[in-house]
Amino acid sequence: xxxxxxxxxxxxxAPHVGTAYIALFDFAFARKHGGKFLLRIEDTDQKRLxxxxxxxxxxxxxxxxxxxxxxxxxxxxxxxIYKEHVERLVKKGRAYYCFCSPARLEESRHRxxxxxxxxxxxxxxxxxxxxxxxxxxxxxxFVIRLKVPENGETVFKDLIRGEIRFENQVIGDQVLxxxxxxxxxxxxxxxxxxxxxxxxxxxxEDWISSTPKHVLLYExxxxxxxxxxxxxxxxxxxxxxxxKRHGSxxxxxxxxEGYLPEALLNFLALLGWSxxxxxxIFSLDEFIKExxxxxxxxSAPIFDREKLNWMNGEYIRxxxxxxxxxxxxxxxxxxxxxxxxxxxxxxxxxxxRERIKKLAEFEDLAGFFFNDVxxxxxxxxxxxxxxxxxxxxxxxxxxxxxDEKKWEAEVLERKTRxxxxxxxxxxxxxxxxxxxxVTGRTISPPLFESMEVLGxxxxxxxxxxxxxxxx
RNA sequence: GGCGCCUUCGUCUAGGGGACCAGGACGCCGGCUUCUCAAGCCGGUAACACGGGUUCGAAUCCCGUAGGCGCUACCA
Numbered sequence: 001x002x003x004x005x006x007x008x009x010x011x012x013x014a015p016h017v018g019t020a021y022i023a024l025f026d027f028a029f030a031r032k033h034g035g036k037f038l039l040r041i042e043d044t045d046q047k048r049l050x051x052x053x054x055x056x057x058x059x060x061x062x063x064x065x066x067x068x069x070x071x072x073x074x075x076x077x078x079x080x081i082y083k084e085h086v087e088r089l090v091k092k093g094r095a096y097y098c099f100c101s102p103a104r105l106e107e108s109r110h111r112x113x114x115x116x117x118x119x120x121x122x123x124x125x126x127x128x129x130x131x132x133x134x135x136x137x138x139x140x141x142f143v144i145r146l147k148v149p150e151n152g153e154t155v156f157k158d159l160i161r162g163e164i165r166f167e168n169q170v171i172g173d174q175v176l177x178x179x180x181x182x183x184x185x186x187x188x189x190x191x192x193x194x195x196x197x198x199x200x201x202x203x204x205e206d207w208i209s210s211t212p213k214h215v216l217l218y219e220x221x222x223x224x225x226x227x228x229x230x231x232x233x234x235x236x237x238x239x240x241x242x243x244k245r246h247g248s249x250x251x252x253x254x255x256x257e258g259y260l261p262e263a264l265l266n267f268l269a270l271l272g273w274s275x276x277x278x279x280x281i282f283s284l285d286e287f288i289k290e291x292x293x294x295x296x297x298x299s300a301p302i303f304d305r306e307k308l309n310w311m312n313g314e315y316i317r318x319x320x321x322x323x324x325x326x327x328x329x330x331x332x333x334x335x336x337x338x339x340x341x342x343x344x345x346x347x348x349x350x351x352x353r354e355r356i357k358k359l360a361e362f363e364d365l366a367g368f369f370f371n372d373v374x375x376x377x378x379x380x381x382x383x384x385x386x387x388x389x390x391x392x393x394x395x396x397x398x399x400x401x402x403d404e405k406k407w408e409a410e411v412l413e414r415k416t417r418x419x420x421x422x423x424x425x426x427x428x429x430x431x432x433x434x435x436x437x438v439t440g441r442t443i444s445p446p447l448f449e450s451m452e453v454l455g456x457x458x459x460x461x462x463x464x465x466x467x468x469x470x471x
Numbered sequence: 472g473g474c475g476c477c478u479u480c481g482u483c484u485a486g487g488g489g490a491c492c493a494g495g496a497c498g499c500c501g502g503c504u505u506c507u508c509a510a511g512c513c514g515g516u517a518a519c520a521c522g523g524g525u526u527c528g529a530a531u532c533c534c535g536u537a538g539g540c541g542c543u544a545c546c547a
Binding site for chain 2: 012045098120171179208239267297301313365416444445448
């Protein structure tokens with residue numbers, strides 16, 4: 001039997017990092033076992049559909065490299081299939097028509113809750129004669145509900161948590177087909193997973209309490225169960241579930257902030273799972289070789305953005321200059337509308353690569369290479385520099401370097417240091433002054449390397465410009 | 472409220488009865504290096520939720536308590 005996993009997001013908003021998390025395990029597990037990975041769009045809730053959301057899902061999965069072997073399949077295009085199947089259940093006496101109004105349901109739920117009972121459907125329409133019900137269904141609005149056994153319990157095995165059991169009494173008669181003719185998630189997911197021959201169902205643990213309904217459905221249809229694995233949900237530092245208020249949760253946002261897809265995946269893989277031997281930087285391919293559900297822990301991990309940042313920086317540093325330049329170039333163009341030629345990129349990247357954790361920080365740190373800088377007197381007079389001393393120093397530097405033929409970092413540094421010695425200055429004071437003059441900031445890539453990349457003309461222009469400002 | 476899941480350093484985790492006065496990583500703190508900032512290197516800080524069992528022996532097994540989280544829709 002061939003392994004098949006699936007990721008089944010609903011297009012109700014921007015793709016969530018939790019979806020990517022599950023998709024990563026789906027993808028890797030399928031690959032490891034030579035199986036298939038299916039993408040299914042669960043668009044059965046017409047009210048919550050968000051335009052463009054589906055495209056974003058495909059976009060995100062592609063960016064991450066989690067490519068699907070089948071799909072995307074849209075549930076909204078399979079309505080007749082669900083309808084046909086649910087009717088089969090009605091015929092078998094495992095499901096029934098229900099004509100209760102939303103108002104009545106609300107009221108009954110309220111009553112049950114007051115009495116301390118589970119607020120499930122009271123089963124009023126369960127007693128209806130099937131012939132009568134069928135007739136009413138021709139002209140009245142209706143839903144179809146699953147007939148859940150009154151007694152006994154439903155048990156299933158979870159690959160991560162072991163056996164989980166529920167008393168049937170606490171399971172309500174779940175709606176399977178909504179009055180608008182669309183299936184609920186519960187019906188659609190079971191029918192599709194079976195028809196599409198999905199062998200392993202991976203999803204968030206928030207689905208655990210729905211699983212007995214699904215198990216009952218499989219049994220009602222007479223179908224074999226797939227394997228279930230409920231992954232821990234990702235949490236915020238305060239243990240609440242991942243939310244926008246605490247930072248990015250959308251994969252697109254991570255991309256825009258300049259996270260590398262391989263870093264995000266590596267980070268995600270480490271949530272609830274650990275690489276044998278404790279390695280923490282590993283590739284997707286290595287992950288595929290080692291994924292193993294028995295190593296997935298069942299407690300909900302906190303999505304620690306600090307660690308993600310460290311990991312992203314780690315990945316940035318490990319990229320070759322060429323590759324990083326390419327990525328920075330694409331990033332700048334896509335998100336900042338800045339176009340830099342590869343020569344400039346390859347010159348600046350080595351100077352900033354160990355200083356940035358996200359691609360977005362590149363512009364901040366290296367912007368002076370391609371943007372003009374503006375100084376003020378106050379900004380230039382760092383380290384207790386007086387206007388007079390600053391003029392003296394900058395003037396000397398400009399004089400010293402104006403005729404320099406060999407504009408190379410090593411030469412510039414050697415000569416500047418000699419100048420410092422002759423005048424009995426402090427090297428760090430002069431360097432800081434020059435740094436602000438050349439880069440416009442007190443924090444920058446190494447001074448002389450930066451000047452070399454910037455070029456003689458621009459560097460001198462900035463030193464002179466600064467000289468004029470402090471004077 | 473009911474039902475379910477979970478509980479090792481601040482965080483991600485290793486650990487599956489003796490190899491653990493609990494290991495690694497992020498963070499944090501200190502040092503080295505140093506033209507700023509980083510990076511790098513070295514060192515340090517810090518945890519088995521609690522209470523009962525079982526056992527010669529428990530972080531590891533069982534029960535209970537507490538806490539956290541989830542579900543409780545014609546949403547997924």
